[in-house]
Amino acid sequence: MAEGTGVLIIGDTSGGELGSTTLELLAAGQAVATELGEELAVALLGDTVDVPAQQAIAHGSQKVYAVNHPLLAQYQIDFQLTAVEALCNEISPRVILVARTNEGRDLAPRLAFRLGVGLAQDCLEVSIDPAEKKLLANRPVYGGNAIAVVSCEETPQIAAIRPKAYEPTEADHSRQGEIVSFPVELDTSMARTQVVDTVIEEAEGIKLEDAHIVISGGRGLGGPEPFAHLEELAKVVGGTVGASRAAVDSGWVPASYQVGLTGKTITPDLYIMVAISGASQHMAGCSGSKVIVAINKDAEANIFKEARYGVVGDWETVLPALTAALKELTQA
Amino acid sequence: MAIKIGVLAKQVIDPEMPMAAFKIDDGSKKVVPPPNIPPVVNGFDENAVEAALMIKDAQEATVTVISTGTEFALDVMKKPLSMGADELVLLEDSILENTIDSFLTAQYLAAAIRKLGGFDLIICGRQASDWDNAQVPLGVAEILGMASVSLGKKVDVTDGKVRVERIIPDGYEVVEAPLPSLVTVSNELGQPRYPTLRGIMAATRKKPTIWSASDLDLDSSQSSAKVSLRDLFVPVSDQDCEIIEGDDPGDSGRLLALKLREDKVI
Numbered sequence: 236m237a238e239g240t241g242v243l244i245i246g247d248t249s250g251g252e253l254g255s256t257t258l259e260l261l262a263a264g265q266a267v268a269t270e271l272g273e274e275l276a277v278a279l280l281g282d283t284v285d286v287p288a289q290q291a292i293a294h295g296s297q298k299v300y301a302v303n304h305p306l307l308a309q310y311q312i313d314f315q316l317t318a319v320e321a322l323c324n325e326i327s328p329r330v331i332l333v334a335r336t337n338e339g340r341d342l343a344p345r346l347a348f349r350l351g352v353g354l355a356q357d358c359l360e361v362s363i364d365p366a367e368k369k370l371l372a373n374r375p376v377y378g379g380n381a382i383a384v385v386s387c388e389e390t391p392q393i394a395a396i397r398p399k400a401y402e403p404t405e406a407d408h409s410r411q412g413e414i415v416s417f418p419v420e421l422d423t424s425m426a427r428t429q430v431v432d433t434v435i436e437e438a439e440g441i442k443l444e445d446a447h448i449v450i451s452g453g454r455g456l457g458g459p460e461p462f463a464h465l466e467e468l469a470k471v472v473g474g475t476v477g478a479s480r481a482a483v484d485s486g487w488v489p490a491s492y493q494v495g496l497t498g499k500t501i502t503p504d505l506y507i508m509v510a511i512s513g514a515s516q517h518m519a520g521c522s523g524s525k526v527i528v529a530i531n532k533d534a535e536a537n538i539f540k541e542a543r544y545g546v547v548g549d550w551e552t553v554l555p556a557l558t559a560a561l562k563e564l565t566q567a
Numbered sequence: 568m569a570i571k572i573g574v575l576a577k578q579v580i581d582p583e584m585p586m587a588a589f590k591i592d593d594g595s596k597k598v599v600p601p602p603n604i605p606p607v608v609n610g611f612d613e614n615a616v617e618a619a620l621m622i623k624d625a626q627e628a629t630v631t632v633i634s635t636g637t638e639f640a641l642d643v644m645k646k647p648l649s650m651g652a653d654e655l656v657l658l659e660d661s662i663l664e665n666t667i668d669s670f671l672t673a674q675y676l677a678a679a680i681r682k683l684g685g686f687d688l689i690i691c692g693r694q695a696s697d698w699d700n701a702q703v704p705l706g707v708a709e710i711l712g713m714a715s716v717s718l719g720k721k722v723d724v725t726d727g728k729v730r731v732e733r734i735i736p737d738g739y740e741v742v743e744a745p746l747p748s749l750v751t752v753s754n755e756l757g758q759p760r761y762p763t764l765r766g767i768m769a770a771t772r773k774k775p776t777i778w779s780a781s782d783l784d785l786d787s788s789q790s791s792a793k794v795s796l797r798d799l800f801v802p803v804s805d806q807d808c809e810i811i812e813g814d815d816p817g818d819s820g821r822l823l824a825l826k827l828r829e830d831k832v833i
C-alpha cells in the first residue's frame with residue numbers, strides 16, 4: 236500500500252452513542268495526529284450514525300466516515316472487515332487505531348493480515364517518531380514482566396490500544412467537522428460465523444469495570460465461601476468483588492470476575508487485594524488503580540512491591556476487622 | 568469420515584517462573600531463558616490440545632500438533648502426544664527465532680498446514696504467554712481464507728459445523744461456523760488432561776516430523792517481519808508500600824480502615 240496520510244480510528248457505536256473506548260482512542264489519536272500534523276478521522280460503522288458522528292467531532296475528529304449499512308448494525312467480523320478494508324483502500328491512512336475490546340481483538344489482527352501490514356497489539360501508549368513518521372507503541376509483553384517498544388514496518392501502521400490506557404478528553408461542541416458518507420456493498424452470504432445464542436452470566440451490582448472500589452480474592456482464600464466476606468466488605472463501601480485467575484480456575488467464582496491480562500482491566504480509586512500474590516499477569520489488569528491495598532500473610536509476596544498500603548497477616552483475622560471498622564467509620 | 572484436527576502449539580519460557588528469574592539481555596534486547604527452568608508448552612495451547620482430544624473422545628478424529636521455533640525441547644513438545652495427540656510436526660529453523668513479529672510465524676504455520684493437506688478444524692491457544700500477541704491464529708485463518716472464532720470455552724463439531732461457546736465480558740455467546748474453521752481457546756475450557764502412563768509410553772515411541780523452512784514453499788516476499796522491536800525493558804515500580812502494623816492482625820485491619828478513611832479513599 237502507498238505511503239498514506241492521516242490517522243483513522245475505527246469507532247464503536249454499538250449503544251447508539253460513541254463507545255467509551257472510542258473516546259479513549261480519540262484522545263490517543265488527537266495526540267498522534269498533532270505530532271504528525273495530519274488529519275484525524277473516525278470511521279463509524281452501523282445503520283445510523285448521526286449522534287456518534289457529532290460526538291466524534293466534539294472530541295476532536297476532523298472527519299467522520301459514516302459507513303452506513305443495515306448489516307453493520309450488529310457486530311459481525313466478516314462484514315466489519317470487508318467495510319474497513321474497503322475504506323482503508325480508498326483513503327490510505329498512515330495510522331489506524333483500534334480499541335482492543337472484545338470486537339477489536341478479532342478485527343485488528345485480521346485487518347492487518349488482510350492488508351499485509353504489521354500490528355502493534357495491546358498498546359498502553361502510542362507516539363510518533365518524527366524522523367520517519369513511524370508510530371511507536373509501548374506495550375506490555377511476557378505477562379507484563381517487560382515493556383516492548385515496537386514499530387510497524389509498513390503503512391498503514393495499525394495499533395490496538397488497551398481499554399482505559401487513555402483518558403477521554405473534554406468535548407468541545409463548537410468544533411466543526413466533515414461527515415463523509417462511505418457506502419459499502421455487503422450481502423448476507425459474506426458472513427461465515429453466526430452468533431446463535433448469547434448467555435449473560437453477569438453478577439448483580441456494579442460492573443467490575445465501572446466500580447470505584449474493587450475487592451478481589453485469590454487462591455489464598457482457600458475456597459468459594461470466603462468470597463462472602465469480600466461481598467460483605469463490598470456492600471459496606473459500595474464496591475464490587477473481583478478475583479484472580481487462580482480463584483476463577485478453581486471454580487470459586489465465575490470467569491467474569493477475573494481481573495488481569497486475560498481478564499478485565501480495572502482502574503478503580505481503591506483496589507483491595509485479599510490473598511493474591513500479585514503476579515505480573517494479575518497486575519496487568521489493575522496497575523492503573525489509584526490506591527492498591529494488599530492483605531497477604533507472606534511478607535515476601537510480590538504484591539507488597541506494588542501496593543500503597545499492606546497488611547501482613549491472615550485474611551481470616553484482618554478482613555473481618557477491616558470490614559467492622561469501616562462499617563463503624565462510614566456510618567458515623 | 569474422521570475429522571482432521573490441527574493444533575498449533577508454541578514452546579515458551581515458563582510464565583509462572585519466579586519474577587526474579589525474568590532477565591533481559593540489554594545488548595541484544597532479548598529475554599534470557601531462565602537457567603534450570605525448562606520451557607513449557609504454552610498453557611492455552613494445552614487447552615487447545617484438550618479441546619481437540621475432547622472432540623476425538625466423541626467421534627472419529629485425528630489430532631496433529633504443529634509448532635514453529637528454534638531449540639525445541641523434545642520432551643516438552645511431546646507432552647501433547649502423551650496426552651493423546653496422534654502426530655507432532657516441528658518446523659525448526661533459525662529464521663523462526665522467537666520474535667515479537669507474528670507475520671512470519673503465521674506465514675510458516677499456514678505453509679506447513681498446506682503441506683499437511685489442510686485440516687477440517689484448527690485449534691489454537693488464545694495467546695502465547697511470551698509476547699502476548701493473540702494474533703498468529705487470526706493471521707493463519709486470514710492467510711488460509713478460513714473463518715475464525717476466538718476465545719472458546721467449549722468446542723463441538725456436528726454436521727460439518729463447529730459450535731463454539733465464546734467468552735464475552737459478561738458471559739458467553741454461542742457461535743457457529745462451517746468447516747473448515749479455526750478456533751482459539753482460553754483456560755475457561757478447563758484443566759487439560761494429564762498424560763497417562765500408557766500415553767507417555769506411546770509418546771516416547773513416536774517420532775516427530777521435523778521440517779526446516781526450506782521444506783516449505785514460501786517466497787521471500789512473504790518472509791520479512793512486519794513489526795520491529797525498538798526497545799525492551801523491565802518496568803520499575805516506584806511504589807513504596809506502607810505496611811500497617813498493629814498489635815495483632817485484627818488491630819492491623821482496624822488501623823488500615825482508619826488510614827483509608829484518613830486518606831479519604833473511602
Ligand SMILES: Cc1cc2nc3c(=O)[nH]c(=O)nc-3n(C[C@H](O)[C@H](O)[C@H](O)COP(=O)(O)OP(=O)(O)OC[C@H]3O[C@@H](n4cnc5c(N)ncnc54)[C@H](O)[C@@H]3O)c2cc1C
Nearest residue numbers: 453454455479480481495496497498510511512532533550
Ligand atoms: C498467559 C497468562 C495469563 C494470565 N492471566 C491472568 C489474569 O488475567 N489474571 C490473574 O489473576 N492471573 C492470570 N494469570 C495467572 C498468574 O500468573 C498467577 O498464577 C495468578 O494470578 C495467581 O493467583 P493468586 O495470586 O490468587 O494465587 P497465588 O499466586 O497462589 O497466591 C496466593 C497468595 O495468597 C496468600 N495467602 C495464602 N493464604 C493466605 C491467608 N490465609 N491469608 C492471607 N494471604 C494468604 C499467599 O501468601 C499468596 O501470596 C495468567 C497466567 C498466564 C500464564
Ligand SMILES: Nc1ncnc2c1ncn2[C@@H]1O[C@H](COP(=O)(O)O)[C@@H](O)[C@H]1O
Nearest residue numbers: 575576635691692694695700701702703
Ligand atoms: N511458533 C508457534 N508455533 C505454533 N503455534 C503458534 C506459534 N506461535 C503462536 N502459535 C499459536 O497461536 C496462538 C496465539 O499466539 P500469539 O498470537 O503469538 O499470541 C498460540 O496460543 C498458539 O496456538
